Amino acid sequence: MNDRLWSExxxxxxxxxxxxxxxxxxxxxxxxxxxxxxxxRALNLAREACQRALSGSASPDSARRAFVEAAREAEFEIRSWS
Incomplete structure (x- = not known):
């Protein structure tokens, strides 16, 4: 299985x-x-970005960025260096 690991x-x-x-x-x-x-909006974009990255048609970094935006939209506290 290709998890498409993130750098952080x-x-x-x-x-x-x-x-x-x-x-x-x-x-x-x-x-x-x-x-x-x-x-x-950000949740839907993050879901799409994850699917694209998992299929290999987008980078894991693009999925990570979209995930962070979805977390902001959901008002999570985010702990990350980038």
């Missing part, structure tokens, strides 16, 4: 929950199973 993990925090996301596969699972929003 993204840690997102909400009250009572902390998730460490290290790859495009992690992000896709997180968006599908643990996301507090069911819809949103």
């Amino acid at each position: 993990a993204v840690i997102i925090e909400a009250p009572g929950r902390q998730l460490r996301v290290e790859s495009t596969r992690d992000a896709e699972i997180c968006l599908r199973r643990y996301w507090p929003l069911k819809d949103g």
Whole structure:
């Protein structure tokens, strides 16, 4: 399985929950199973970016950037260096 690892993990925090996301596969699972929003512009873009990266038609970095934007939209506290 091609997880499309990221150069740096993204840690997102909400009250009572902390998730460490290290790859495009992690992000896709997180968006599908643990996301507090069911819809949103950044969420939809992140889902698409993850699918493209997992299929090899986009870079893991583009999926990571989209995931961070979706986390901002969902009002998660984000812990990451980049």
